[in-house]
Structure formats: structure tokens, C-alpha cells
Amino acid sequence: MYLHKELETLTRSEIECLQLERLKKTIDRCMQSPFYRKRFAEHHIRPDDIRTLDDLYKLPFTTKQDLRDNYPFGLSTVPLSEVVRLHSSSGTTGTPTVILHTQRDLDEWANAVARCLYMVGLRPGDIFQNSSGYGMFTGGLGFQYGAERLGMLTVPAAAGNTKRQIKFITDFGTTALHAIPSYAGRLYEVMTEMGIDPRRDTKLRTLIIGAEPHSEEQRKRIENMLGVKAYNSFGMSEMCGPGVAFECPEQNGLHIWEDYYIVEIVDPQTLEPVREGEVGELVLTTINREAMPLLRYRTRDLTRILPGECPCGRHHKRLDRMKGRSDDMMILKGVNIFPIQIETVLMQFEELGNDYLITLTNEEANDLMTVEVELKAFSDDYPKLQALTREITRQLKDEILLTPVVKLVPKGSLPKSEGKAVRVRDLRKTLV
Amino acid sequence: MIVHQISIFIENKSGTLLRVLELFKENRIQLIASTISDTVEYGIYRVICSEPVRAYEVLKKAGISANLSDVFAIMLDNHPGRAADAVRHISAEGIAFSYLYSFMLGGKGILVFRTDDTEQTKKVICEKQLAALDDEALLSLGNADDTEGK
Numbered sequence: 177m178y179l180h181k182e183l184e185t186l187t188r189s190e191i192e193c194l195q196l197e198r199l200k201k202t203i204d205r206c207m208q209s210p211f212y213r214k215r216f217a218e219h220h221i222r223p224d225d226i227r228t229l230d231d232l233y234k235l236p237f238t239t240k241q242d243l244r245d246n247y248p249f250g251l252s253t254v255p256l257s258e259v260v261r262l263h264s265s266s267g268t269t270g271t272p273t274v275i276l277h278t279q280r281d282l283d284e285w286a287n288a289v290a291r292c293l294y295m296v297g298l299r300p301g302d303i304f305q306n307s308s309g310y311g312m313f314t315g316g317l318g319f320q321y322g323a324e325r326l327g328m329l330t331v332p333a334a335a336g337n338t339k340r341q342i343k344f345i346t347d348f349g350t351t352a353l354h355a356i357p358s359y360a361g362r363l364y365e366v367m368t369e370m371g372i373d374p375r376r377d378t379k380l381r382t383l384i385i386g387a388e389p390h391s392e393e394q395r396k397r398i399e400n401m402l403g404v405k406a407y408n409s410f411g412m413s414e415m416c417g418p419g420v421a422f423e424c425p426e427q428n429g430l431h432i433w434e435d436y437y438i439v440e441i442v443d444p445q446t447l448e449p450v451r452e453g454e455v456g457e458l459v460l461t462t463i464n465r466e467a468m469p470l471l472r473y474r475t476r477d478l479t480r481i482l483p484g485e486c487p488c489g490r491h492h493k494r495l496d497r498m499k500g501r502s503d504d505m506m507i508l509k510g511v512n513i514f515p516i517q518i519e520t521v522l523m524q525f526e527e528l529g530n531d532y533l534i535t536l537t538n539e540e541a542n543d544l545m546t547v548e549v550e551l552k553a554f555s556d557d558y559p560k561l562q563a564l565t566r567e568i569t570r571q572l573k574d575e576i577l578l579t580p581v582v583k584l585v586p587k588g589s590l591p592k593s594e595g596k597a598v599r600v601r602d603l604r605k606t607l608v
Numbered sequence: 609m610i611v612h613q614i615s616i617f618i619e620n621k622s623g624t625l626l627r628v629l630e631l632f633k634e635n636r637i638q639l640i641a642s643t644i645s646d647t648v649e650y651g652i653y654r655v656i657c658s659e660p661v662r663a664y665e666v667l668k669k670a671g672i673s674a675n676l677s678d679v680f681a682i683m684l685d686n687h688p689g690r691a692a693d694a695v696r697h698i699s700a701e702g703i704a705f706s707y708l709y710s711f712m713l714g715g716k717g718i719l720v721f722r723t724d725d726t727e728q729t730k731k732v733i734c735e736k737q738l739a740a741l742d743d744e745a746l747l748s749l750g751n752a753d754d755t756e757g758k
Binding site: 557 | 615617618619650652654671672673674675677706
């Protein structure tokens with residue numbers, strides 16, 4: 177049940193011992209990067225100052241802005257001749273960022289992904305279809321190399337063209353699929369339209385879902401629709417891509433590989449560590465990377481560390497499913513709200529489909545939230561529709577403490593993206 | 609004694625209604641009667657038309673949320689009080705109307721409705737010998753109307 181038994185079953189003290197050793201090496205390596213050399217000098221830090229894991233707190237945080245400011249090669253610790261791969265973010269929110277890899281980085285990345293896939297029961301002989309964007313998006317090549325490392329027949333189906341995806345699934349006998357959660361719902365819809373019953377007509381039994389925050393209810397829905405076990409995957413391009421943290425068969429939290437990363441959870445406002453088990457921003461330090469190590473990188477992802485031991489025998493800490501991005505948090509009338517809270521409520525209603533859209537507007541000083549959600553099956557009955565609308569509104573109010581306007585809309589009328597679904601539109605005008 | 613009615617779930621956005629009507633036009637489906645009420649959140653557009661089953665397939669193929677339901681269509685003589693007589697028979701049995709609309713076709717009054725008890729309503733219609741139409745009867749009444757017009 178373990179691909180890397182020795183590393184996966186390290187005890188806590190063994191993990192910490194390994195982490196300290198690798199952290200020291202990483203700090204030495206960082207001295208080769210123009211960015212970190214300058215940063216250390218500014219903060220009067222010498223590599224020798226890091227003697228214990230707690231000394232990590234002496235180091236300043238690294239942010240996405242640092243990556244932008246030092247675009248493209250300012251964080252590299254090796255000459256470009258040793259770099260074999262470059263991934264870049266799309267730059268939709270500003271200057272793009274770049275992550276560099278040596279050959280060893282790529283090998284270790286593939287090992288991490290292979291470890292995750294083995295953990296959920298995938299083996300050579302499985303047929304793995306990767307319905308993820310390729311190219312710069314790390315979910316493509318990341319899973320490709322990891323699945324190949326494990327020895328699976330790997331189909332680089334890439335994103336989109338749903339009918340072709342389904343043809344591959346049925347023709348090749350795909351047993352495992354990687355897709356973003358909103359796309360899994362789309363696959364099911366199209367299968368149904370094509371008269372394909374995923375349980376009867378496909379060999380799918382494992383689904384890897386990630387890249388988008390989703391609720392436990394949405395996971396269960398996907399599992400029921402497709403007749404699979406769905407495992408949550410967490411990754412980010414700054415940390416290679418997929419393979420950072422992954423659910424084990426317990427499906428209760430994502431083990432983060434602490435032989436690769438040192439994990440902290442901090443309050444996004446004060447940047448102080450939160451109390452054990454509390455939600456905060458995930459901060460990661462890479463300790464198994466050559467070309468471009470990152471120290472105390474602020475991921476903007478919100479989560480918490482699950483307390484207690486996992487029955488699977490791994491002592492690597494477990495992250496709770498992502499609560500969203502610290503950037504996704506909506507503040508309405510002073511209340512902090514995350515889209516995932518809304519989704520959790522909506523997914524409990526049988527009558528509703530998978531797509532929804534939250535729109536924020538304001539009239540004078542009053543914030544207003546409108547939640548549009550697609551009806552799965554339409555019934556010609558006003559009283560029923562009204563009762564359903566009232567019940568959704570009531571449950572949302574219980575969850576977010578505000579009363580949203582709930583609108584039921586016909587299936588297919590909300591914008592459907594084959595990439596990450598747009599769930600929130602903020603149309604509020606800033607009041608001066 | 610049942611006619612098919614198509615109910616279409618439309619958003620209160622400009623364009624959706626037109627899209628439905630244009631689909632009907634392209635596919636040569638003829639409207640016989642239709643009704644829409646003014647709610648804020650969503651609209652149900654109810655349609656009686658020629659070839660309702662084909663019309664429903666056309667909508668479904670175009671990705672429009674619709675369903676096909678059974679409603680009663682009672683034909684009345686064109687005299688004051690006939691609607692009252694028909695409704696009285698049904699109400700007398702304690703049956704409630706979910707919705708009702710009416711129109712004139714071929715010189716006859718047509719009362720379209722759904723009740724909260726379909727089986728009981730059928731019984732009343734038989735006992736009181738109300739002239740309940742089916743799809744075919746309704747369509748031929750409409751065609752007769754057309755001929756008269758010429």
C-alpha cells in the first residue's frame with residue numbers, strides 16, 4: 177500500500193530530523209539565488225542562523241509578488257544550463273511568474289505524483305486518462321510524468337472536447353481519470369445525453385479531482401454519478417504542480433509530503449501561526465528542490481491541519497480540504513464568506529444541478545448577494561419552485577448569516593467553462 | 609380527453625421567449641394558445657401547439673428546459689355562462705384548480721386547466737359529459753377556424 181514505504185511511514189521525529197537536514201541544505205542553496213542572497217542580507221540572516229526547525233520563523237515570507245518582481249530567472253539557484261523545464265503562470269492577474277526545474281526536480285516531482293496515485297490504489301495495468309490542460313498548466317505534465325513513473329498506460333487526453341473524452345473512456349477502458357470537479361459533472365451530463373451509463377458502460381473506478389475548491393457533498397455527488405471513488409488532489413505551480421498533498425483511501429484530509437515541504441498555517445492578516453487545528457493561510461517551504469527553492473511561500477490557500485493520527489499509517493500531516501483562497505473570501509456587510517460555504521448548502525438539494533453563480537452587488541451602502549443555481553429537472557409547478565427557493569434561502573441564511581436572493585435558472589443557462597468554473601462575480605461599486 | 613401542454617422554463621431576460629418562438633417557426637410548429645405570468649424570479653411559458661411531442665423534442669435538442677404535461681381542454685358553446693357551468697361541476701366535487709386559461713378557437717370557447725386531482729376530474733368530465741378535447745380534436749378545430757377565415 178506504500179510506494180515509498182520508508183519515506184511514507186516515517187515517524188514524526190524522523191520526519192522532523194529529515195526536514196531539518198533538508199532545510200539546511202536548501203538555505204545553503206538559496207545563497208546561490210540573487211533574490212534570496214539580497215533578502216537574507218536585508219534581514220541580516222546567515223545560513224548558520226538556521227539550527228533548528230523553529231529557526232524557520234526567522235526567515236521572511238516569499239510571496240507571489242516576489243516571483244513577479246524577479247521574473248523570469250531571479251530566483252534561480254543554478255545556471256540556466258542546468259534547468260531543463262520552465263512552467264509559467266498565465267499572468268491573468270499581473271506579470272506572469274516562472275518556475276524552473278532541474279532534471280532531478282522533475283524526477284522528484286514525478287515520484288511525488290506516483291506516490292499519490294499508488295496511495296489511492298492505482299497500479300501498473302490501470303489506464304489513466306488525464307483530462308487536464310497541458311502546456312504551461314502543471315496538472316497536465318505533472319500527472320503525465322507521475323502516472324508514467326508509476327507504470328500506468330497514460331492517455332494525455334488534455335482538457336475539453338467532452339464527447340471525445342467519453343469516447344476515449346469507453347474505447348480504451350479508462351480505469352482512472354483526472355479532472356477538475358466541475359468538469360466531472362459535465363462529463364456525466366454528456367454521458368447521459370449520449371445514452372452512456374458510466375457504471376455499466378465504462379471501467380472507471382477512480383477519479384482524481386483537484387485544482388478547484390469543492391465540498392464533500394460535491395465529491396459524494398460525483399462518486400454517485402460516475403460510480404467511482406474520488407480523491408482530492410492538491411498542488412500549485414509554485415510547488416511544482418500536483419503531488420503536494422493528496423488524500424489517502426481514508427478520504428479524510430490530504431497528506432502533505434513533509435519530506436518535500438515544511439508546512440505552516442498562519443493568520444493571513446497578522447501572519448502569526450494559528451492555533452493547532454485552526455483555519456489559516458497555508459505557507460510552504462520547499463526542501464527537496466534544486467533549481468528554485470521557495471522559503472515560507474504564502475500560497476493564499478486557506479486550510480487547516482487535521483488533528484489526530486490517520487489510520488493509514490502515514491504520519492505526514494493532513495490538510496483539510498481547501499476552504500478557498502484568501503483572495504476568494506467575500507466580505508459582505510462585514511461577514512467573511514467563502515464560495516465553498518454556499519456550494520455546500522446547494523449540493524444538498526437533489527433538485528439542483530452542479531452549476532451556480534454568486535453575484536455581489538450593492539445599492540447605496542447595502543451589499544446584496546444573488547445566488548443563481550441551475551435546476552436539474554424542471555417541474556411545471558410554481559408553488560413547488562417557490563417552496564424550493566424559500567428553503568434554499570433559509571438554509572443559506574443559516575450558513576452565511578445573510579439573506580441572499582436565490583434564483584432558480586434553467587439548466588445550461590449559467591456560463592459553463594471547460595476550465596475552472598467562474599463561481600463569483602463581484603459587481604459592487606467601491607464607495608468613496 | 610387530455611391535451612399535451614408544453615411548459616418551458618424561461619428566464620426573465622429578453623431574448624429567451626423569442627428564441628422559443630423562432631424555434632417553433634423554423635420547425636413549422638403552430639401555436640394554438642400560450643400564456644405566461646409575471647413572476648420576478650422565473651417564468652413558466654405554457655404552450656398548446658400543433659405536434660406537441662415533436663415541439664418538445666425540438667426544444668430539448670436546443671437545450672431548452674421544458675416538459676410535457678397533460679392538461680384538460682374543455683370546449684364550450686359560445687354563450688355567456690358556459691364556463692361557470694363547467695367550473696361548477698368540477699368545484700362541486702371539491703377539486704381545486706391549479707391554473708386555468710381560456711381562448712376562442714373555431715367559434716368555440718376553450719378552457720384549459722389543471723386540477724389537484726386528475727382522476728376525479730376525469731370522472732366528473734365523463735359523468736357531466738363535458739366536451740373534453742384531445743390533441744387531434746383541438747388541432748382540427750383550429751384548422752376549421754383557418755378555413756373559415758379564408
